[in-house]
Amino acid sequence: MTVAPPEPRHSPTWSARLPERPSPRLRVPRLVRLNPGDREVLWLYLLTRISIWITAYCVRWLFPGNGDAHQPSPLLEPFARWDWGHFLHIARDGYFPGESGPWDKKWDSREAFFPGFPLLLRAVHTVVPSWTAAGLLISFVAGAVGVLALARIARLYLPGTGADRRTVLFFLLSPCAIFLAVGYTEALFLAFALPGWLAAQRHRWATAALLTALATTVRISGLFVAAAIAVHFVLTAARARGHWRSLPWLALPALPAALYAWYLHAHTDDWMAWKHAQERGWFRTFHTPWEGWSHTWDAAFDRTQSAGYAVMFQAELVAMALGLLVLVVLLWRRRWAEAVYIGITLWALGTSYWYMSIPRSTLLWWPLWIGLAAWSLRKPQVKTLYLCLVAPVSTVFTLAFLSGRWAG
Incomplete structure (x- = not known):
């Protein structure tokens, strides 16, 4: 699906004579330097945000909370759905307000969510009075950083092909975008x-470890990224000198997860409080992969669920099949590090009672979007096929979420 990134270039050897001192100039960090390709990617990102707001405007009028209403629902109401309530409660009240906790019958199992997003939400709320607006602002800025990084990864893997813009296009139009x-x-x-x-990829291991540690404060998936980076480090260190000195940095991403487990233990006397919250609230008890598939299949097709939930369970099955296909291709291409990331993710999501949130998880599978772009560059008809097939699915997911229905 992808090709190996080029080896980093080393700086040229200094001559005996030092060059003349350049005039003082403000140096801009590489991360914030934008070339024309970056600006095009960000423009595409902005246009898709506008399209979502247009959809939200229509949803407010077409699907108000009261079917007989003569006024649309509040401006930000379509964005405040489902898991947002958990993040809001954590940011506003903390994890265990008023000495409540998992020992209460009506407990919402909020400790299943890592603290990175709620902490940032609380900080932004000190400037932005609306909690919902604060959450939207975080996602807007973070999403821009994410698509810019995705484009640069695609550019590194497939230089000079235009894969960066195509990768971001496929990503931003994906069903769960x-x-x-x-x-x-x-x-x-x-x-x-x-x-x-x-x-x-650029062998900046300390920076990679620090950023992955920050990712782990947000989702447990940060540990999966850390595992992939560790595999990439081992494969790289086997061919390069001096890299083993950076090995201790690879342990850093485990620190946020360990600190969060310690915090929960201090309040619940349970080192596995996060896992137990997942089990109580989302049926994430361990089952074999074939049991998880079977239970999801029954929920999708045996009419045991309402139609809205059943179709989303069907989407879970499709997403799992897609993930397995991506894993096979990565193994065939010997992309070992990315295969580890996808493999651990599928194992974590596929060993519950039934599948839940796998379609949403596809947003985190950067090898999928880069590989799809690479495939479409070899076979141009793939782009047309993808856009035609994904357009109705993306529209359905967007309308479902914004109108308050379950959307994966």
């Missing part, structure tokens, strides 16, 4: 994880 525009964790996670992966 709505979750990048709401107060959820996907955009913020990608804003840390993708620059971290990019730093690892």
Whole structure:
């Protein structure tokens, strides 16, 4: 699906005579230097944000909370759905307000969510009075950073092909792209994880470890990225001198998860409080992969669920099949590090009672979007096929979420 990135270039050897001192100039960090390709990617990102707001405007009028209403629902109401309530409660009240916790019958299992996003939400709320607007602002800025990093990874893998813009196009039009525009964790996670992966590709291990540690404060998936970086480090260190000195940095991403487990233990006397919250709230008890598939299949087709939930369980099955296909291709291409990331992700999501949030997780599979772009460059008809097939699915997911229905 992808080709190996080029080896980093080393700086030329200094001559005996020092060059003349250049005139003082403000140096701009590489991360914020924008070339024409970067600006085109960000323009595409902005246009897709505008399209989502247009859709949200229509949803407010077409699907108000009261079907007989003569006025649309409040401006930001379509964006405040489902998991947003958990992030809001954590940011506003903390994890265990008023000595409440998992020992209460009506507990919402909020400790299943890592603290990175709620902490940032609380900080932004000190400047932005509306909690929902604060969450949208975080995702808007983080999403821009994420798509910029995704474009640069694609540019590194497939230089001079225009794959960066095509990768971002496929990514931003994907079925679950709505979750990048709401107060959820996907955009913020990608804003840390993708620059971290990019730093690892450039053998900047300390930077990669620090960014991946920040990603781990947002989602447990940060540890999966850390595992992929560790594999990439081992494969790289086997061919390069001096890289083993950076090995201790690779342990840094585990620190946020360890600190969060310690915090939860201090309040619940349970080192596995995060896992137990996942089990209580989302049926993430361990089951074999074939049991998870079977239970999801039953929920999708045996009419045990309402139609709205059943179709989303069908989407879960499709997303799992797609993930397995991506994994096979990565293994065939010997992209070992990315295969580790996808493999761990699928194992974590596929060993629950039933599948949940796998379509949303595809947003975090950067090898999928880069590989799809690479395929479309070899076979131009793939782009047309993808856009025609994904357009109705993306529209359905967007309308479902913004109108308050379950959307993965």
